[in-house]
Amino acid sequence: MHALDVLGDPVRRRILELLADGERSSGEVSSVVRAEFGISQPAVSQHLRVLREAGFASVRAEGTRRLYAVEAAPLREVDRWLDRFRGFWEQRLDALGTELARGKRQRRLDQERGGGSGTDAET
Amino acid sequence: MHALDVLGDPVRRRILELLADGERSSGEVSSVVRAEFGISQPAVSQHLRVLREAGFASVRAEGTRRLYAVEAAPLREVDRWLDRFRGFWEQRLDALGTELARGKRQRRLDQERGGGSGTDAET
DNA sequence: CGCTTATATAAGTCAACGCTTAAACGACGC
DNA sequence: GCGTCGTTTAAGCGTTGACTTATATAAGCG
Numbered sequence: 001m002h003a004l005d006v007l008g009d010p011v012r013r014r015i016l017e018l019l020a021d022g023e024r025s026s027g028e029v030s031s032v033v034r035a036e037f038g039i040s041q042p043a044v045s046q047h048l049r050v051l052r053e054a055g056f057a058s059v060r061a062e063g064t065r066r067l068y069a070v071e072a073a074p075l076r077e078v079d080r081w082l083d084r085f086r087g088f089w090e091q092r093l094d095a096l097g098t099e100l101a102r103g104k105r106q107r108r109l110d111q112e113r114g115g116g117s118g119t120d121a122e123t
Numbered sequence: 124m125h126a127l128d129v130l131g132d133p134v135r136r137r138i139l140e141l142l143a144d145g146e147r148s149s150g151e152v153s154s155v156v157r158a159e160f161g162i163s164q165p166a167v168s169q170h171l172r173v174l175r176e177a178g179f180a181s182v183r184a185e186g187t188r189r190l191y192a193v194e195a196a197p198l199r200e201v202d203r204w205l206d207r208f209r210g211f212w213e214q215r216l217d218a219l220g221t222e223l224a225r226g227k228r229q230r231r232l233d234q235e236r237g238g239g240s241g242t243d244a245e246t
Numbered sequence: 247c248g249c250t251t252a253t254a255t256a257a258g259t260c261a262a263c264g265c266t267t268a269a270a271c272g273a274c275g276c
Numbered sequence: 277g278c279g280t281c282g283t284t285t286a287a288g289c290g291t292t293g294a295c296t297t298a299t300a301t302a303a304g305c306g
Contacts, residue, residue: 002133004127004130004131004136005131005133007131008127008128008130008131008132009128009293013204016208017207020207020208020211025252025253026252026254027251027252027253030253039294039295040295040297041252042253042254042296042297042298043294043295045253045255046255046294048253049254049255063252063303063304064251064252065252065253065303066253066254072208075205075208075211081136082202082205084140084143085143085193085198088193088195088198132263132264148283149283149284153283163266163267164282164283165265165266165283168284169264170264171283171284172284186273186274186282187281187283188282188283189282189283
Protein backbone atom coordinates (compact mmCIF):
# COMPACT_ATOMS: atom_id res chain seq x y z
CA MET A 1 0.00 0.00 0.00
CA HIS A 2 1.45 3.30 -1.06
CA ALA A 3 2.00 5.93 1.59
CA LEU A 4 -0.19 8.38 -0.27
CA ASP A 5 -3.11 5.99 -0.11
CA VAL A 6 -2.92 6.22 3.65
CA LEU A 7 -2.80 10.00 3.60
CA GLY A 8 -5.92 10.10 1.47
CA ASP A 9 -8.08 10.39 4.54
CA PRO A 10 -8.68 13.58 6.51
CA VAL A 11 -8.91 11.83 9.86
CA ARG A 12 -5.59 10.11 9.41
CA ARG A 13 -4.00 13.36 8.30
CA ARG A 14 -5.34 15.08 11.37
CA ILE A 15 -4.00 12.34 13.62
CA LEU A 16 -0.57 12.73 12.10
CA GLU A 17 -0.76 16.47 12.63
CA LEU A 18 -1.47 15.84 16.29
CA LEU A 19 1.39 13.40 16.57
CA ALA A 20 3.68 15.88 14.90
CA ASP A 21 3.56 17.93 18.10
CA GLY A 22 4.85 14.96 20.04
CA GLU A 23 3.82 11.66 21.45
CA ARG A 24 0.14 11.31 22.28
CA SER A 25 -1.91 8.58 23.82
CA SER A 26 -4.64 6.89 21.89
CA GLY A 27 -7.17 8.49 24.18
CA GLU A 28 -5.84 11.98 23.65
CA VAL A 29 -5.93 11.53 19.92
CA SER A 30 -9.39 10.06 20.15
CA SER A 31 -10.90 12.89 22.13
CA VAL A 32 -9.58 15.52 19.75
CA VAL A 33 -10.59 13.67 16.64
CA ARG A 34 -13.95 12.71 18.08
CA ALA A 35 -14.65 16.35 18.81
CA GLU A 36 -13.56 17.52 15.39
CA PHE A 37 -14.98 14.79 13.22
CA GLY A 38 -17.78 13.42 15.32
CA ILE A 39 -16.72 9.81 14.99
CA SER A 40 -16.47 7.08 17.61
CA GLN A 41 -13.45 5.90 19.55
CA PRO A 42 -13.21 2.58 17.70
CA ALA A 43 -13.16 4.48 14.45
CA VAL A 44 -10.14 6.44 15.63
CA SER A 45 -8.53 3.26 16.85
CA GLN A 46 -8.96 1.75 13.43
CA HIS A 47 -7.28 4.72 11.82
CA LEU A 48 -4.45 4.41 14.29
CA ARG A 49 -4.08 0.84 13.23
CA VAL A 50 -3.83 1.78 9.60
CA LEU A 51 -1.18 4.35 10.44
CA ARG A 52 0.66 1.79 12.52
CA GLU A 53 0.59 -0.92 9.91
CA ALA A 54 1.65 1.47 7.19
CA GLY A 55 4.61 2.56 9.29
CA PHE A 56 3.45 6.14 9.84
CA ALA A 57 3.29 5.70 13.58
CA SER A 58 4.91 3.64 16.29
CA VAL A 59 3.35 2.66 19.58
CA ARG A 60 4.75 2.38 23.05
CA ALA A 61 2.81 0.93 25.94
CA GLU A 62 2.80 2.87 29.16
CA GLY A 63 0.60 1.09 31.65
CA THR A 64 -2.75 0.80 30.07
CA ARG A 65 -2.12 3.64 27.66
CA ARG A 66 -0.68 3.40 24.21
CA LEU A 67 1.55 6.27 23.24
CA TYR A 68 1.75 6.94 19.55
CA ALA A 69 4.54 8.76 17.80
CA VAL A 70 5.22 9.82 14.24
CA GLU A 71 7.48 7.57 12.25
CA ALA A 72 9.30 9.32 9.46
CA ALA A 73 9.88 6.74 6.78
CA PRO A 74 6.61 6.81 4.83
CA LEU A 75 6.38 10.57 5.05
CA ARG A 76 9.85 10.81 3.65
CA GLU A 77 8.75 8.51 0.88
CA VAL A 78 5.99 10.94 0.01
CA ASP A 79 8.47 13.77 0.12
CA ARG A 80 10.66 11.94 -2.33
CA TRP A 81 7.73 11.23 -4.59
CA LEU A 82 7.18 14.97 -4.72
CA ASP A 83 10.75 15.52 -5.80
CA ARG A 84 9.92 15.01 -9.40
CA PHE A 85 7.53 17.93 -9.27
CA ARG A 86 9.66 20.35 -7.30
CA GLY A 87 10.94 21.89 -10.49
CA PHE A 88 7.47 23.16 -11.21
CA TRP A 89 7.52 25.62 -8.37
CA GLU A 90 11.16 26.02 -7.57
CA GLN A 91 12.52 26.69 -11.02
CA ARG A 92 12.21 30.42 -10.75
CA LEU A 93 13.81 30.69 -7.31
CA ASP A 94 17.15 29.38 -8.39
CA ALA A 95 18.75 32.72 -7.72
CA LEU A 96 17.83 32.47 -4.09
CA GLY A 97 20.24 29.63 -3.70
CA THR A 98 20.04 28.99 -0.03
CA GLU A 99 16.36 28.34 -0.08
CA LEU A 100 16.92 25.69 -2.61
CA ALA A 101 19.70 24.05 -0.70
CA ARG A 102 17.42 21.39 0.61
CA GLY A 103 16.37 20.33 -2.81
CA LYS A 104 19.90 20.37 -4.03
CA ARG A 105 21.11 18.33 -1.12
CA GLN A 106 18.37 15.88 -1.79
CA ARG A 107 19.64 15.44 -5.29
CA ARG A 108 23.17 15.20 -4.09
CA LEU A 109 22.30 12.41 -1.73
CA ASP A 110 20.43 10.73 -4.47
CA GLN A 111 23.16 10.71 -7.04
CA GLU A 112 26.60 12.09 -6.55
CA ARG A 113 27.65 12.20 -10.17
CA GLY A 114 29.02 15.54 -11.30
CA GLY A 115 26.97 16.12 -14.35
CA GLY A 116 25.44 19.38 -13.35
CA SER A 117 22.37 18.42 -15.24
CA GLY A 118 19.92 20.88 -13.91
CA THR A 119 16.78 20.43 -12.00
CA ASP A 120 15.20 18.48 -14.80
CA ALA A 121 13.32 21.59 -15.71
CA GLU A 122 15.69 22.48 -18.44
CA THR A 123 13.45 23.82 -21.08
CA MET B 124 -11.30 18.52 -1.35
CA HIS B 125 -7.82 18.28 0.02
CA ALA B 126 -4.98 17.73 -2.40
CA LEU B 127 -3.95 14.55 -0.62
CA ASP B 128 -7.37 13.05 -1.19
CA VAL B 129 -6.72 13.33 -4.89
CA LEU B 130 -3.30 11.71 -4.61
CA GLY B 131 -4.81 8.78 -2.80
CA ASP B 132 -5.26 6.91 -6.04
CA PRO B 133 -2.51 5.05 -7.87
CA VAL B 134 -3.86 5.84 -11.32
CA ARG B 135 -3.93 9.54 -10.65
CA ARG B 136 -0.43 9.41 -9.23
CA ARG B 137 0.79 7.62 -12.31
CA ILE B 138 -0.86 10.18 -14.55
CA LEU B 139 0.89 12.97 -12.70
CA GLU B 140 4.18 11.14 -13.05
CA LEU B 141 3.63 11.00 -16.77
CA LEU B 142 2.77 14.66 -16.93
CA ALA B 143 5.86 15.47 -14.90
CA ASP B 144 7.89 14.62 -18.00
CA GLY B 145 6.02 17.24 -19.96
CA GLU B 146 2.75 17.90 -21.68
CA ARG B 147 0.88 14.84 -22.84
CA SER B 148 -2.35 14.36 -24.71
CA SER B 149 -5.26 12.58 -23.16
CA GLY B 150 -4.73 9.75 -25.61
CA GLU B 151 -1.08 9.33 -24.74
CA VAL B 152 -1.85 9.23 -21.07
CA SER B 153 -4.67 6.83 -21.70
CA SER B 154 -2.66 4.33 -23.64
CA VAL B 155 0.06 4.15 -21.01
CA VAL B 156 -2.35 3.90 -18.11
CA ARG B 157 -4.56 1.46 -19.92
CA ALA B 158 -1.57 -0.79 -20.48
CA GLU B 159 -0.36 -0.56 -16.94
CA PHE B 160 -3.64 -0.72 -15.04
CA GLY B 161 -5.93 -2.46 -17.48
CA ILE B 162 -8.70 0.08 -17.25
CA SER B 163 -10.74 1.68 -20.00
CA GLN B 164 -10.15 4.97 -21.72
CA PRO B 165 -13.17 6.67 -20.13
CA ALA B 166 -11.87 5.66 -16.75
CA VAL B 167 -8.65 7.50 -17.47
CA SER B 168 -10.60 10.47 -18.72
CA GLN B 169 -12.47 10.58 -15.44
CA HIS B 170 -9.24 10.61 -13.52
CA LEU B 171 -8.01 13.42 -15.71
CA ARG B 172 -11.14 15.30 -14.85
CA VAL B 173 -10.53 14.90 -11.14
CA LEU B 174 -6.98 16.13 -11.57
CA ARG B 175 -8.23 19.06 -13.60
CA GLU B 176 -10.91 20.07 -11.16
CA ALA B 177 -8.56 19.76 -8.23
CA GLY B 178 -6.08 22.02 -9.97
CA PHE B 179 -3.38 19.40 -10.46
CA ALA B 180 -3.49 19.68 -14.22
CA SER B 181 -4.35 22.21 -16.84
CA VAL B 182 -5.65 21.48 -20.31
CA ARG B 183 -4.94 23.06 -23.62
CA ALA B 184 -6.85 22.19 -26.76
CA GLU B 185 -4.88 21.49 -29.88
CA GLY B 186 -7.18 20.52 -32.64
CA THR B 187 -9.11 17.57 -31.43
CA ARG B 188 -6.52 16.68 -28.84
CA ARG B 189 -6.36 17.82 -25.27
CA LEU B 190 -2.91 18.45 -23.94
CA TYR B 191 -2.52 18.10 -20.21
CA ALA B 192 0.19 19.67 -18.10
CA VAL B 193 1.11 19.57 -14.44
CA GLU B 194 -0.05 22.50 -12.38
CA ALA B 195 2.05 23.13 -9.32
CA ALA B 196 -0.26 24.67 -6.74
CA PRO B 197 -1.83 21.61 -5.13
CA LEU B 198 1.44 19.70 -5.17
CA ARG B 199 3.06 22.60 -3.41
CA GLU B 200 0.28 22.52 -0.90
CA VAL B 201 1.13 18.90 -0.17
CA ASP B 202 4.77 19.82 0.14
CA ARG B 203 3.88 22.47 2.67
CA TRP B 204 1.74 20.05 4.61
CA LEU B 205 4.81 17.85 4.88
CA ASP B 206 6.80 20.72 6.32
CA ARG B 207 5.62 20.00 9.83
CA PHE B 208 7.16 16.53 9.62
CA ARG B 209 10.47 17.43 8.04
CA GLY B 210 12.09 17.66 11.42
CA PHE B 211 11.56 13.97 11.87
CA TRP B 212 14.05 13.04 9.22
CA GLU B 213 16.18 16.14 8.95
CA GLN B 214 16.97 16.58 12.61
CA ARG B 215 20.28 14.76 12.46
CA LEU B 216 21.65 16.85 9.68
CA ASP B 217 21.66 19.98 11.78
CA ALA B 218 25.35 20.40 11.28
CA LEU B 219 24.68 21.33 7.73
CA GLY B 220 23.24 24.54 9.07
CA THR B 221 22.33 26.68 6.18
CA GLU B 222 20.83 23.82 4.32
CA LEU B 223 18.29 23.33 7.00
CA ALA B 224 17.35 26.92 7.50
CA ARG B 225 13.94 26.63 6.01
CA GLY B 226 12.98 23.52 7.89
CA LYS B 227 14.15 24.85 11.18
CA ARG B 228 12.26 28.06 10.77
CA GLN B 229 9.18 26.09 10.01
CA ARG B 230 9.52 24.06 13.18
CA ARG B 231 10.16 27.11 15.25
CA LEU B 232 7.06 28.77 13.98
CA ASP B 233 5.05 25.68 14.53
CA GLN B 234 6.05 24.77 18.02
CA GLU B 235 8.17 26.84 20.31
CA ARG B 236 8.35 24.19 22.97
CA GLY B 237 11.75 23.30 24.42
CA GLY B 238 11.46 20.17 26.49
CA GLY B 239 8.37 18.92 28.22
CA SER B 240 6.50 22.11 28.72
CA GLY B 241 2.97 21.21 28.13
CA THR B 242 2.84 17.91 26.48
CA ASP B 243 0.27 16.87 29.07
CA ALA B 244 1.74 13.54 30.01
CA GLU B 245 3.45 14.79 33.09
CA THR B 246 6.52 12.65 32.83
C1' DC C 247 -10.77 -10.82 43.12
C1' DG C 248 -14.57 -7.88 40.79
C1' DC C 249 -15.13 -2.95 38.84
C1' DT C 250 -13.50 0.50 36.15
C1' DT C 251 -10.58 2.66 32.72
C1' DA C 252 -8.02 2.49 28.36
C1' DT C 253 -7.73 0.49 24.18
C1' DA C 254 -8.28 -2.85 20.54
C1' DT C 255 -10.94 -6.14 17.70
C1' DA C 256 -15.19 -8.23 15.42
C1' DA C 257 -19.12 -8.13 12.77
C1' DG C 258 -22.25 -5.84 10.08
C1' DT C 259 -24.12 -1.67 7.51
C1' DC C 260 -23.95 1.95 4.26
C1' DA C 261 -22.07 5.43 1.15
C1' DA C 262 -18.41 6.86 -1.77
C1' DC C 263 -15.85 6.03 -5.53
C1' DG C 264 -13.86 3.83 -9.42
C1' DC C 265 -15.05 1.07 -13.23
C1' DT C 266 -17.85 -0.24 -17.39
C1' DT C 267 -20.82 0.43 -21.35
C1' DA C 268 -23.22 3.58 -24.06
C1' DA C 269 -23.89 7.89 -25.91
C1' DA C 270 -22.71 12.82 -26.89
C1' DC C 271 -19.68 16.35 -28.53
C1' DG C 272 -16.43 18.67 -31.47
C1' DA C 273 -12.72 18.86 -34.97
C1' DC C 274 -11.17 16.99 -39.29
C1' DG C 275 -11.06 14.95 -43.94
C1' DC C 276 -13.49 13.28 -47.93
C1' DG D 277 -22.95 17.00 -45.58
C1' DC D 278 -21.25 12.20 -43.53
C1' DG D 279 -18.10 9.21 -41.34
C1' DT D 280 -14.48 9.01 -38.16
C1' DC D 281 -11.16 10.03 -34.69
C1' DG D 282 -10.20 11.86 -30.12
C1' DT D 283 -12.25 12.88 -26.05
C1' DT D 284 -15.70 13.81 -22.59
C1' DT D 285 -20.10 12.98 -20.25
C1' DA D 286 -23.92 10.06 -18.47
C1' DA D 287 -25.90 6.21 -16.15
C1' DG D 288 -25.52 2.11 -13.64
C1' DC D 289 -23.06 -1.37 -11.14
C1' DG D 290 -19.80 -3.43 -7.74
C1' DT D 291 -16.40 -3.15 -4.41
C1' DT D 292 -13.85 -0.90 -1.11
C1' DG D 293 -13.53 1.10 3.07
C1' DA D 294 -15.00 3.96 6.85
C1' DC D 295 -18.30 3.95 10.33
C1' DT D 296 -21.28 1.99 14.22
C1' DT D 297 -22.42 -1.09 17.99
C1' DA D 298 -20.99 -4.74 20.64
C1' DT D 299 -17.48 -7.36 22.66
C1' DA D 300 -12.74 -8.68 24.04
C1' DT D 301 -8.33 -7.81 26.30
C1' DA D 302 -5.55 -5.97 29.72
C1' DA D 303 -3.98 -2.93 33.36
C1' DG D 304 -5.02 -0.45 37.66
C1' DC D 305 -7.47 -0.06 41.98
C1' DG D 306 -10.55 -0.78 45.82
